[in-house]
Amino acid sequence: MKYSSQAVAKPYFIFALVLLAGEILFGLLMSIQYVYGDFLFPLIPFNVLRMVHTNLLIVLILFGFMGATYYLIPEEAERELWSPKLAIITFWVFVVAGVATILGYLFVPYATLTEITFNELLPTMGREFLEQPLPTKVGIVLVVVSYIVNVSMTVLKGRRTVITTVLITGLLGLAVFFLFAFYVPDNLIMDKFFWWFTVHLWVEATWELIMGAILAFVLIKVTGVDREHIDKWLYLIIAMTMVSGILGTGHHFFYMGAPEYWLWIGSISSAVEPLPFFLMILFAFTMSRDRKIKHDNEIALTWAKGTAVMAFIGAGVWGFFHTLAPVNMYTHGTQLTAAHGHLSFYGAYIMIIFTVISYAMPILRGRPHGNSKKAQNVELTSFWMMNIGMMGLTLALSAAGLVQIFDSRVGTELIGFMESAESISSIFMIRAGFGLLVFIGLLTYFYSFFVKEEA
């Protein structure tokens, strides 16, 4: 560790991983409730399980991004973090707000939660992924603003690189687009339209900038490739992200009340969306091939290549399956969307967090050459368990989506949603099994932190 303030990243990384365990656990509970409707009912109804599952995901990714940023910014800017103290304060504020929100979801009926958290003052609750009570949303804004100020002040006083510029652009976008979470028009269709400004422009635009910057940083460190070369790739990737991703928002506007022209604009733009992810694969593998050094932390490079490949499959390929308007007519709102959502979030955002943790955490723990061979082998096992698990559950969800489409949307002998639910229950058992594999993979990953160092 070159700068002592980089150490603030450590609690962020650890907490992100703890939340990930919770996220997967709630996913498993949901997958059981999907098949056995009485499981945990009425103790924890499905909507609560899902809210905890998705909100934990969002918050853990934010924690991961923050940890990654606090680790890489001092090295990039070549100076200590502007205020390590502020970074630690915001960490605790975010932890308390996050835990309180999850406990609120679990122990207070949602309608009561809206009442006791002043939702009437500015109604923002009850929308998918943005279910957080008003105080939590305000808290997120404060935490993100203080984080951006801290990072920007560090960069302004230090060296500016392409990586820091791209990262800060992504962070500013993240902050700006979150403001749409506070705008809830009475008209449901208008509400949906602006809801996507947060949801899509986070995951398919600004977060990709952040992911690209983190990936570029790790690749510089573990391959020793010349920065000029890395910068060019980074610009190329984010250029394709912006060109395809912004207008690609249109693929959400096909069938929700927006005008017809989105059918064309959304289809064409989002057909290009796999391209930046494909470039990420080329980027990771070319840099790995042209590497100038052989870093002892080999597993970090494995994760870097892995995130590029899995993000391409999950976001690129699985996204493309249903992104053309005539296809989306039949897939819109089925388990196929869930399949795409799972693999893309895992491939792009969970794996980039694993990548940076794999690289940075050994250094933060005083092991500049990475963990021992034995620990890296355990980590590699967990890498494959989680990848195979996620791929398996994605295939299962896709199969379920296809059955739903043929049950209720294509042909003449249609059956209803609940009848169709019975015909996919065996597929959901398989999905739960692969989910369990992911969870065991994560526990194996945790175990790799505790493998004793060789003397």
Added chain:
Amino acid sequence: MTERITKSMAKNIYYGGGTFALLIFIALTFDTVHQIPERSNEVNMTESVVLGKKLWENNNCVGCHTIVGEGAYYAPELMNVFNRRGASDEVTFKAYMQGWMAAQPLAVPDRRKMPQFNLSNEEVDNLSDFLIWTSKVNANDWPPTIEG
């Protein structure tokens, strides 16, 4: 392929292309916002419809159901429930909704369960009005069938 592209070219594609895409997106946003009131029949959006939407949000209905294709996939799509369960007749649908909401949760073993939300009759009517209004939105001929 990438050998011929220099760093400054890549940078220009990023700033130029990104700005271009953003400007088109903003222009289309203005047009869409202009068109949505007509496509969604905003003139028919009564006070009861708005109250229904609040109930929809305050009880986190989207945590299980989809509406106009968006939400969770645990429970049926509700944009066309007015046509499916009410045969597109307001009186029939409202009567159905009163019975349905009061009967939850259904005592069928292992069936996915809907909680009892303890809504008043008036609130259930608000919810019905909201769903009736939603069923008439022009969503480019979606959903494809009455079941989907």
